Amino acid sequence: MNRIASAGFAVLAIATGILILLGYFINVPAVADFRLILLEWAVILAGVAALVGVGNLFSVHLQRVRQRVKGSTYSLLLLVSLLISLFLGVTPGLEAAQHIMLNAIMIPIEISLMALLAVSLTYAGIRLLRHRPTPIAILFIVTVLLVLLGTGAWPLIGQLSVFSDLRAIVAQVLAAGGARGILIGVALGTLTTGLRVLLGADRPYGGK
Amino acid sequence: MESLHWLALGIVVLTSIGIVIAALLVGRKPPTFRDIPAFRQIRRAVSMVVEDGSRLHISLGRGSLLTPFGASALAGLSMLRQLGETTSLSDRPSIATSGDGVVNLAAQDTLRSAHEALRISKPFDINRGQLTGLTPFSYAAGALPIMRDNQISTNVLIGNYGIEIALMTEAAEREGSAVVAASDNLPAQAVLYATTPGTLIGEELFAAGAYNQAGNFHIASLLAQDVLRWLVILALLAGAILKALGVF
Numbered sequence: 001m002n003r004i005a006s007a008g009f010a011v012l013a014i015a016t017g018i019l020i021l022l023g024y025f026i027n028v029p030a031v032a033d034f035r036l037i038l039l040e041w042a043v044i045l046a047g048v049a050a051l052v053g054v055g056n057l058f059s060v061h062l063q064r065v066r067q068r069v070k071g072s073t074y075s076l077l078l079l080v081s082l083l084i085s086l087f088l089g090v091t092p093g094l095e096a097a098q099h100i101m102l103n104a105i106m107i108p109i110e111i112s113l114m115a116l117l118a119v120s121l122t123y124a125g126i127r128l129l130r131h132r133p134t135p136i137a138i139l140f141i142v143t144v145l146l147v148l149l150g151t152g153a154w155p156l157i158g159q160l161s162v163f164s165d166l167r168a169i170v171a172q173v174l175a176a177g178g179a180r181g182i183l184i185g186v187a188l189g190t191l192t193t194g195l196r197v198l199l200g201a202d203r204p205y206g207g208k
Numbered sequence: 209m210e211s212l213h214w215l216a217l218g219i220v221v222l223t224s225i226g227i228v229i230a231a232l233l234v235g236r237k238p239p240t241f242r243d244i245p246a247f248r249q250i251r252r253a254v255s256m257v258v259e260d261g262s263r264l265h266i267s268l269g270r271g272s273l274l275t276p277f278g279a280s281a282l283a284g285l286s287m288l289r290q291l292g293e294t295t296s297l298s299d300r301p302s303i304a305t306s307g308d309g310v311v312n313l314a315a316q317d318t319l320r321s322a323h324e325a326l327r328i329s330k331p332f333d334i335n336r337g338q339l340t341g342l343t344p345f346s347y348a349a350g351a352l353p354i355m356r357d358n359q360i361s362t363n364v365l366i367g368n369y370g371i372e373i374a375l376m377t378e379a380a381e382r383e384g385s386a387v388v389a390a391s392d393n394l395p396a397q398a399v400l401y402a403t404t405p406g407t408l409i410g411e412e413l414f415a416a417g418a419y420n421q422a423g424n425f426h427i428a429s430l431l432a433q434d435v436l437r438w439l440v441i442l443a444l445l446a447g448a449i450l451k452a453l454g455v456f
Contacts, residue, residue, distance in 0.1 A: 024213075025214075025217040046273075046274055046309060047309075048309075049308075049312070049313050050309035050339075051309070052312075053313070053342075054342075056316075056334070056335070057338065057341075060338055063335070069357070109345075113348075113349065114345070117371060120403075121374055121403075124377075124378070124399075125402055127403075128402050131405075140401065179394055182409070183394070186410060186413075188411060188433045188437055188440070189283070189392075189413065189414030189415075189433060190280075190392070191219075191220075192227065192414065192429035192430075193429070194282075195220070195224050195429065195432075199224060199425065201231070201423065201429075202282060202286055202417075202425070204273075204286075205314065205317070
């Protein structure tokens with residue numbers, strides 16, 4: 001029975017995938033309309049999946065609080081914040097409170113984490129030179145420094161044209177060329193991964 | 209239909225046919241791949257997890273399956289199936305985290321399938337697949353306690369990330385656990401290069417299945433990728449020569 005169900009899911013997924021794909025290439029109104037309906041369904045289902053995920057997050061942290069494991073205070077804080085956010089989000093007339101929550105709590109916290117990243121990455125650069133002092137690693141660090149020196153103005157002196165010109169060459173010629181090469185590789189990988197799903201070789205919906 | 213659409217459709221159809229033919233042929237004579245240290249590290253980590261009773265954490269990133277970034281999540285899911293099956297028998301089975309609802313459901317389903325395939329008597333714990341946050345930083349911040357509190361010996365981070373991945377690699381470094389990481393995002397790849405030795409660059413992320421015996425189709429798609437890459441190189445060179453000659 002499981003096998004029949006699995007084959008049924010595969011046929012449904014492959015047929016849907018092919019229809020969506022054909023909608024991009026063939027300009028037939030019926031196909032385009034059907035594609036639009038399927039995409040709308042997908043968006044609704046993704047929203048439901050996000051809700052299920054939040055439920056999962058809630059249950060994991062509730063379990064941690066019940067078991068009083070190490071760090072359960074943070075889990076409790078998460079649960080309380082989640083319930084407050086939910087209340088503010090679904091109660092009509094509390095739009096101002098929602099904005100305050102977003103602009104005064106969430107965005108500053110995310111910006112703080114971003115600032116923390118600057119420190120983490122500087123430390124990572126130093127560690128890279130200490131643990132892996134290969135020619136490529138040295139080239140990496142020198143390039144980073146060069147780009148940094150050419151990005152901002154120096155105190156009293158202002159922008160140094162030597163560094164800004166070098167930065168422009170590195171960023172717009174060398175880095176852009178390399179980035180395009182990597183992106184072409186990623187695009188080809190994306191294409192073949194998608195085709196594997198369309199051919200039914202990969203079935204993320206049936207655990208295969 | 210525009211000519212570009214025909215060309216794109218032709219590439220898709222020919223690549224599909226190429227993958228099917230290659231999948232049939234590689235069964236007879238499997239090709240030899242170049243050595244990628246990160247995949248070697250994953251194999252070593254899996255045997256270590258089974259032997260020393262530690263846990264494997266597989267992070268699938270925050271790419272939604274409804275966007276082009278979903279392909280990296282699919283590559284991660286394919287890896288999750290392989291690793292989930294191998295580590296399900298250990299005392300501490302692997303944990304998967306993600307930053308997208310659909311990927312989270314797919315991860316839970318994949319882990320459940322791996323669990324059922326081995327016919328383990330212990331019931332499957334659905335919380336082995338966890339959604340830790342829906343924004344980039346909340347996802348990373350939510351994954352940090354999991355990396356800290358679950359006796360994780362190796363973190364396999366495969367999916368779509370931004371620079372916030374540095375927070376995760378930093379946390380792993382602090383806990384003394386190994387990291388094997390790959391992202392389809394360029395800034396994340398640069399960050400990974402600086403922070404972790406076990407980094408997969410560019411399309412190496414999509415080779416995970418082929419290197420971990422996920423089946424003939426994975427090997428075939430890797431071969432198709434190589435053929436397409438050479439065709440793109442030839443097209444770029446031909447375009448450059450024709451441009452230099454003033455043809456267009």
